[in-house]
Amino acid sequence: MGYLNIDGQIFYNMVVNASNKLEEQKNFVNSLNVFPVPDGDTGTNMSMTLRNAVLEIADAGEKSIDAIGKQLAKGALMGARGNSGVILSQIFRGIANGIEGKKQVDSSELGSALEEGARFAYKAVMRPTEGTILTIIKAAGESAVKSDKKDITELLEEVCDYSKTVLDKTPDMLPVLKKAKVVDAGGMGLLIILQGMYEALKDHMEKLHLKEADNAKIQPAAKNLGEQNIKYGYCTEFLIHSQVPDIENFRKELKKIGDSMVVVKDEDIIKVHIHTNDPGWVLSKAVKLGELSKIKIDNMREQHRHILNIDDFKEDSSEEKAHESGENQTERKKYAFISVSIGEGINGIFKDLGVDYVIEGGQTMNPSTEDILNCIEKINAENIFVLPNNKNVIMAANQAAELSDKLVKVISTKTIPQGITAITAFNSDMDLDENISAMEKAITTVATGQVTYAVRDTEVDGKDIRQGDILGLIEGSIKQVGKDKFQVCGDIIDEMTGGNSELISIYYGDGCNEEEVNDFIKKLEKKYEDMDIQCYNGKQPLYYFIVSVE
Incomplete structure (x- = not known):
C-alpha cells in the first residue's frame, strides 16, 4: 500500500527516521571533508541541526502537516550548526512555507515544497556555489516537480535516485572535490536525509525514537583555575596615547615580568594587557611613552576567592545561573562581547580581554544559532559584538543576530587570532561604527x-x-x-x-x-x-x- 497523501504524523515519522539515519552515518559524512584534517564536522552539524528540529515536534501528536512543518522549521532554525546546518534549516523553512495551510499534502504539493526548500536555501547564501548541498536540494526539488508519480513513496524513490546521480557528479563541478576524490559532504548529508524519509514510507515505520547527540558548552568567566595556579595575580590593562613609532623595546621589557601579554599599536594609541605581579612597574614604564588612560587593574586571586565563596554559599545554584551575568546587571553596558573559542587557555585569553561570554566550540563542535542567541539575550548592553572565529560559525552567528531584537553586530572573524586582534582593536571611547571599522580593518592585518x-x-x-x-x-x-x-x-x-x-x-x-x-x-x-x-x-x-x- 502506497501513500497518495501524507499528514503531520506520517511526516513526523519521515523526519525522525531521516534524523536517525544521518546520526548513524554522520562520521562517514565527516570523512568526506575535502582536507584530511581532524575537524571535518559537516555530518555532525547536519545531524545535530536535524535532531534539534525533530525534538521540537517530539510531542506534536496528531497535528496537520502545516503545524509539524512550522515547528520543524523553528527547531532547525534555532539548532542550526555550521554552514551546512544553517543551509539545512533554510531548506526546512522553505518546505514549511510550501506546505503552509495544509492538513496533508499529495505528491505534487510535496514536490512544490521541496522546490521551495531549494529556493530558500539559495537565498540564504550570498554567493551560491554549485557542487554543494545547494545543488542537491535543487536537484531534489526539480525532479519532484517534474515527476508524474502519484504515490509519494515512488516519488521520493525517484527523488533519491536523481539526487544521488547529481551528487556523484559534484566532483566535476568543484575541482577541490575532484582533487580530494570525494563527493560533497553536505550533499551526501542531504541525500541521507532524503533516503531516510523515503525508507520511512517504504517500510511503514512508526513510533520512532531519536538518537542522542552532544551539545556545545558555554563557558562562564574563567573559574577553572585554582588560586595556586595563578602565577601573576594582577590583570592590568590601559591605553597609552603616544606618537612613539617603535614599541618593541617596551614589549620586551613587559615580557620579563608577566604573561598573557597583548601590546598592540594603532596609529597614536597603544593598547596594553598583561598579567603581572607588579602593575605599578608596568605603569611606570608605560607613562614614559605617553599619557595613560582607561587604567584597569584587577586582583585575580581575590576574584577567584570571591567566586569560590559565592559557590559555597549558593550550593543549589545551577550551572545555568552561573552564566547569567548580563541581564542581571543593574547598569546597562554600552558594549559587550561574545566569542567562540576552543581550548581552556584560549578561552581564558578572551575572558581576560573583556569578553562577556565564551562559547566553546569552533572545530568539530560548531555552536548552534540558539547557543549564540541565548548568550545575546543574557547580556544587558546597548551594542553586542559576536566574534565567530571560525568561517563555519559565521552564518549561525548572523542568523542569531537577525533573530534578536537587540543591536548585534557580527565581526566576521574566521580564526582565533583574528578574534583576538579584533577585540584588541576595540576602543570603548569610540562609537559603534568607528569600532566596527577598526575591528574589521584590524583582522585584515592578521x-x-x-x-x-x-x-x-x-x-x-x-x-x-x-x-x-x-x-x-x-x-x-x-x-x-x-x-x-x-x-x-x-x-x-x-x-x-x-x-x-x-x-x-x-x-x-x-x-x-x-x-x-x-x-x-x-x-x-x-x-x-x-x-x-x-x-x-x-x-x-x-x-x-x-x-x-x-
Whole structure:
C-alpha cells in the first residue's frame, strides 16, 4: 500500500527516521571533508541541526502537516550548526512555507515544497556555489516537480535516485572535490536525509525514537583555575596615547615580568594587557611613552576567592545561573562581547580581554544559532559584538543576530587570532561604527597558520599526504607536509613572515610538551630577533599550534 497523501504524523515519522539515519552515518559524512584534517564536522552539524528540529515536534501528536512543518522549521532554525546546518534549516523553512495551510499534502504539493526548500536555501547564501548541498536540494526539488508519480513513496524513490546521480557528479563541478576524490559532504548529508524519509514510507515505520547527540558548552568567566595556579595575580590593562613609532623595546621589557601579554599599536594609541605581579612597574614604564588612560587593574586571586565563596554559599545554584551575568546587571553596558573559542587557555585569553561570554566550540563542535542567541539575550548592553572565529560559525552567528531584537553586530572573524586582534582593536571611547571599522580593518592585518595531522591518505595540490603526517596550513590551505610538528610550524612561520611583519603569536595545544615548546620559542627568537614573539598555552585540541603573524 502506497501513500497518495501524507499528514503531520506520517511526516513526523519521515523526519525522525531521516534524523536517525544521518546520526548513524554522520562520521562517514565527516570523512568526506575535502582536507584530511581532524575537524571535518559537516555530518555532525547536519545531524545535530536535524535532531534539534525533530525534538521540537517530539510531542506534536496528531497535528496537520502545516503545524509539524512550522515547528520543524523553528527547531532547525534555532539548532542550526555550521554552514551546512544553517543551509539545512533554510531548506526546512522553505518546505514549511510550501506546505503552509495544509492538513496533508499529495505528491505534487510535496514536490512544490521541496522546490521551495531549494529556493530558500539559495537565498540564504550570498554567493551560491554549485557542487554543494545547494545543488542537491535543487536537484531534489526539480525532479519532484517534474515527476508524474502519484504515490509519494515512488516519488521520493525517484527523488533519491536523481539526487544521488547529481551528487556523484559534484566532483566535476568543484575541482577541490575532484582533487580530494570525494563527493560533497553536505550533499551526501542531504541525500541521507532524503533516503531516510523515503525508507520511512517504504517500510511503514512508526513510533520512532531519536538518537542522542552532544551539545556545545558555554563557558562562564574563567573559574577553572585554582588560586595556586595563578602565577601573576594582577590583570592590568590601559591605553597609552603616544606618537612613539617603535614599541618593541617596551614589549620586551613587559615580557620579563608577566604573561598573557597583548601590546598592540594603532596609529597614536597603544593598547596594553598583561598579567603581572607588579602593575605599578608596568605603569611606570608605560607613562614614559605617553599619557595613560582607561587604567584597569584587577586582583585575580581575590576574584577567584570571591567566586569560590559565592559557590559555597549558593550550593543549589545551577550551572545555568552561573552564566547569567548580563541581564542581571543593574547598569546597562554600552558594549559587550561574545566569542567562540576552543581550548581552556584560549578561552581564558578572551575572558581576560573583556569578553562577556565564551562559547566553546569552533572545530568539530560548531555552536548552534540558539547557543549564540541565548548568550545575546543574557547580556544587558546597548551594542553586542559576536566574534565567530571560525568561517563555519559565521552564518549561525548572523542568523542569531537577525533573530534578536537587540543591536548585534557580527565581526566576521574566521580564526582565533583574528578574534583576538579584533577585540584588541576595540576602543570603548569610540562609537559603534568607528569600532566596527577598526575591528574589521584590524583582522585584515592578521595571517593565520595551523599545525595539525592528517586523518587519511590523500593528495592535495600535488602534495602526497599519508595518514598521521603533520600538516601546516596557512589561511586554511595546506602548505607544508612533514613528520615533525616543530619543523612544520617553523616552515609555515617562514612562509608567513615578511618585511612588514612585527609580531608572531603562537598558541600551543594539548599535544605539545612545554619544555620542547620553550626550546622552539628560543630558536624562533634568535631567528627573528627583530620581531616580538609571544607564546601562550592555548590547550586547544586537534591543533598542535595556532600561529598568527601581524
